Amino acid sequence: MDFLRRQKNLREQLVNTRLDALLISHLPNIRYLCGFTGSAGLLLVYETGSVFFTDVRYDTQSRAEVKGAKVIIARKALMNALGERLDARWKKSKKWKIGIEAEHLTVAEQKRLTALVPTGVGVRSTAMLVERARMVKDDDELRLIRSAVQLGATLFDRALAVLKPGIKESEVAAEMEYAARKSGAEEMSFPTIIASGARSALPHGRATEQVIASGGFVVCDFGVILGGYCSDQTRTVWVGRDGEEARSAYQAVREAQAAAIAAVRPGVRVGEVDLAARKVLRKAGLGRRFTHSTGHGVGLEIHESPRVAAGQAEVLKSGMVITIEPGVYFPGKWGVRIEDMVAVNENGCEVLTPTSKDFLAV
Amino acid sequence: MDFLRRQKNLREQLVNTRLDALLISHLPNIRYLCGFTGSAGLLLVYETGSVFFTDVRYDTQSRAEVKGAKVIIARKALMNALGERLDARWKKSKKWKIGIEAEHLTVAEQKRLTALVPTGVGVRSTAMLVERARMVKDDDELRLIRSAVQLGATLFDRALAVLKPGIKESEVAAEMEYAARKSGAEEMSFPTIIASGARSALPHGRATEQVIASGGFVVCDFGVILGGYCSDQTRTVWVGRDGEEARSAYQAVREAQAAAIAAVRPGVRVGEVDLAARKVLRKAGLGRRFTHSTGHGVGLEIHESPRVAAGQAEVLKSGMVITIEPGVYFPGKWGVRIEDMVAVNENGCEVLTPTSKDFLAV
Numbered sequence: 076m077d078f079l080r081r082q083k084n085l086r087e088q089l090v091n092t093r094l095d096a097l098l099i100s101h102l103p104n105i106r107y108l109c110g111f112t113g114s115a116g117l118l119l120v121y122e123t124g125s126v127f128f129t130d131v132r133y134d135t136q137s138r139a140e141v142k143g144a145k146v147i148i149a150r151k152a153l154m155n156a157l158g159e160r161l162d163a164r165w166k167k168s169k170k171w172k173i174g175i176e177a178e179h180l181t182v183a184e185q186k187r188l189t190a191l192v193p194t195g196v197g198v199r200s201t202a203m204l205v206e207r208a209r210m211v212k213d214d215d216e217l218r219l220i221r222s223a224v225q226l227g228a229t230l231f232d233r234a235l236a237v238l239k240p241g242i243k244e245s246e247v248a249a250e251m252e253y254a255a256r257k258s259g260a261e262e263m264s265f266p267t268i269i270a271s272g273a274r275s276a277l278p279h280g281r282a283t284e285q286v287i288a289s290g291g292f293v294v295c296d297f298g299v300i301l302g303g304y305c306s307d308q309t310r311t312v313w314v315g316r317d318g319e320e321a322r323s324a325y326q327a328v329r330e331a332q333a334a335a336i337a338a339v340r341p342g343v344r345v346g347e348v349d350l351a352a353r354k355v356l357r358k359a360g361l362g363r364r365f366t367h368s369t370g371h372g373v374g375l376e377i378h379e380s381p382r383v384a385a386g387q388a389e390v391l392k393s394g395m396v397i398t399i400e401p402g403v404y405f406p407g408k409w410g411v412r413i414e415d416m417v418a419v420n421e422n423g424c425e426v427l428t429p430t431s432k433d434f435l436a437v
Numbered sequence: 438m439d440f441l442r443r444q445k446n447l448r449e450q451l452v453n454t455r456l457d458a459l460l461i462s463h464l465p466n467i468r469y470l471c472g473f474t475g476s477a478g479l480l481l482v483y484e485t486g487s488v489f490f491t492d493v494r495y496d497t498q499s500r501a502e503v504k505g506a507k508v509i510i511a512r513k514a515l516m517n518a519l520g521e522r523l524d525a526r527w528k529k530s531k532k533w534k535i536g537i538e539a540e541h542l543t544v545a546e547q548k549r550l551t552a553l554v555p556t557g558v559g560v561r562s563t564a565m566l567v568e569r570a571r572m573v574k575d576d577d578e579l580r581l582i583r584s585a586v587q588l589g590a591t592l593f594d595r596a597l598a599v600l601k602p603g604i605k606e607s608e609v610a611a612e613m614e615y616a617a618r619k620s621g622a623e624e625m626s627f628p629t630i631i632a633s634g635a636r637s638a639l640p641h642g643r644a645t646e647q648v649i650a651s652g653g654f655v656v657c658d659f660g661v662i663l664g665g666y667c668s669d670q671t672r673t674v675w676v677g678r679d680g681e682e683a684r685s686a687y688q689a690v691r692e693a694q695a696a697a698i699a700a701v702r703p704g705v706r707v708g709e710v711d712l713a714a715r716k717v718l719r720k721a722g723l724g725r726r727f728t729h730s731t732g733h734g735v736g737l738e739i740h741e742s743p744r745v746a747a748g749q750a751e752v753l754k755s756g757m758v759i760t761i762e763p764g765v766y767f768p769g770k771w772g773v774r775i776e777d778m779v780a781v782n783e784n785g786c787e788v789l790t791p792t793s794k795d796f797l798a799v
Binding site for chain 1: 475476493494495496497498537539540541542543544545547548562564607608610611614615618619621623624628638639640641643646728729768769
């Protein structure tokens with residue numbers, strides 16, 4: 076990972092935004108900039124350097140992981156250690172302006188920071204400075220994402236091997252998660268969704284103790300973290316004997332998903348991608364059943380920018396990685412969702428998820 | 438769960454703090470107050486009622502789960518839906534004061550809220566209003582915590598069944614997590630720590646692909662979520678032929694843990710509990726090797742108040758549930774930690790974790 080280049084890019088941003096430094100408190104942003112993977116840290120990036128603060132639990136780990144930043148092991152609250160450092164080094168820089176990540180720093184943390192900075196140093200809200208850079212993945216990241224998606228996809232084969240009437244949703248999830256661990260996944264990228272019967276109409280139906288019955292859809296939405304990067308995939312299968320209504324709803328979602336994927340290319344607004352899926356479902360009379368947005372960015376976090384949603388103006392660029400996941404939901408009855416991850420490239424996009432999307436009844 | 442009583446207690450707090458309402462944005466606090474288990478919500482509790490805002494993904498689920506609050510399914514950002522509601526209902530309450538959870542609400546969310554509230558309505562920071570109530574568990578919660586701890590403890594038996602030189606740390610974690618799912622756990626309460634060899638000296642050594650070798654400690658720190666409540670337990674085992682040095686360090690940690698448990702009773706400051714463990718390790722010449730605090734509260738979250746740490750003044754009350762987990766760490770060599778969950782009661786405390794703490798070599 077080229078952490079130095081990432082920090083250099085951020086420094087250029089700081090000049091543009093007239094900030095002398097940025098305090099990064101959001102852990103995925105810290106990982107992106109300096110490689111630290113632990114659960115407690117603060118990174119200060121300024122014109123001529125970077126300082127990383129963590130606590131004693133991460134002494135050994137931070138020294139091994141952190142690149143491009145001086146590591147300070149704080150014996151007190153990290154914010155206090157930062158305050159001391161600012162005081163010692165910049166007490167004469169009366170007009171220093173430090174940016175904070177306003178979407179992540181809490182009101183209480185901001186208050187503590189403001190009380191700790193030397194007199195005259197200003198604290199300014201910023202938004203998306205690091206997230207904006209993270210939207211476009213570099214080659215190292217694309218390689219890691221491909222590996223995560225490939226591993227993640229194998230879990231669906233495992234699900235199909237056990238999915239049958241009489242098994243619990245949680246047992247299907249158990250088999251998938253076990254296979255993930257055995258294959259080297261660090262963890263699941265979010266709580267595994269195995270939603271059967273009427274629960275398939277819940278877009279966020281986490282696996283429960285419910286026994287899967289014949290005659291309904293099962294939505295399987297799952298992903299792994301490998302090398303720090305997330306995969307995210309959904310397949311929906313029918314259990315038992317299927318009928319025309321289920322097949323035609325499935326087909327409509329599949330076509331909507333294909334239309335959205337076909338719309339993905341550099342220069343296109345994400346709102347247009349969303350609209351491409353929505354148009355197909357509207358035409359099929361299912362527009363009102365598509366109750367969520369079409370997708371989202373994926374990377375170090377399972378949900379990143381851009382949001383691929385109605386009216387969103389963010390413009391796709393080569394290197395962005397997003398999900399395309401339209402779905403239709405009939406509350407109390409069933410639901411269908413199909414989701415792939417795609418990487419935007421100069422020709423349009425590459426569908427990363429290798430799994431078949433043919434209608435499948437088990 | 439007696440959600441109405443919890444909300445009633447909060448309303449009494451609001452009167453004491455001269456607030457007209459509290460906006461609860463921290464999801465575990467929302468779950469505690471009204472039962473919602475999803476990932477997006479805002480709860481406004483005021484003198485004469487409560488309103489809960491979520492998005493369309495949680496339509497069915499929120500109507501089934503939420504008690505004691507009117508449910509509003511927002512078609513826009515939750516904060517905007519809240520703003521509209523405030524505007525419609527309280528536009529004449531010029532001097533209304535709304536509390537926010539300053540330790541959880543972000544700077545950006547506070548800014549949006551402030552822009553949305555009707556003119557004259559004040560936004561005030563609060564801290565720990567719900568967390569303070571959550572520190573003392575009620576009988577329903579103690580029952581759920583006991584079940585989670587019992588289930589969690591069975592995973593260690595599973596670990597012992599597979600732990601031997603040549604197996605990867607991640608394979609041990611895989612077996613434990615698989616057993617957890619099969620037993621009905623909703624998820625692990627944190628990433629499973631299986632730290633072998635020199636990695637056992639990392640207090641947060643998540644399971645990796647490292648192959649476990651003979652002649653070292655393996656720290657196993659793990660927990661499940663069952664019924665929404667977390668378990669948290671650590672056992673450390675020796676792999677291969679053990680020596681005197683390992684045994685005596687283990688024995689010192691065990692005695693430190695016992696001393697801290699013996700210090701737990703209502704009316705005692707948590708700092709005294711920490712000191713009880715620390716004194717034993719100092720006497721054994723290991724004081725500087727005990728680099729973290731002695732424990733923390735556990736409940737809906739894996740880390741809750743109180744922090745059982747040096748100098749902390751919080752006073753133990755009957756019904757609090759905390760971990761007692763001293764450890765010693767020799768960087769580059771090995772580490773030992775022993776952790777139980779205990780529930781404070783009128784006689785002192787009940788050790789909830791049933792697993793033996795005898796020195797074990799496998």
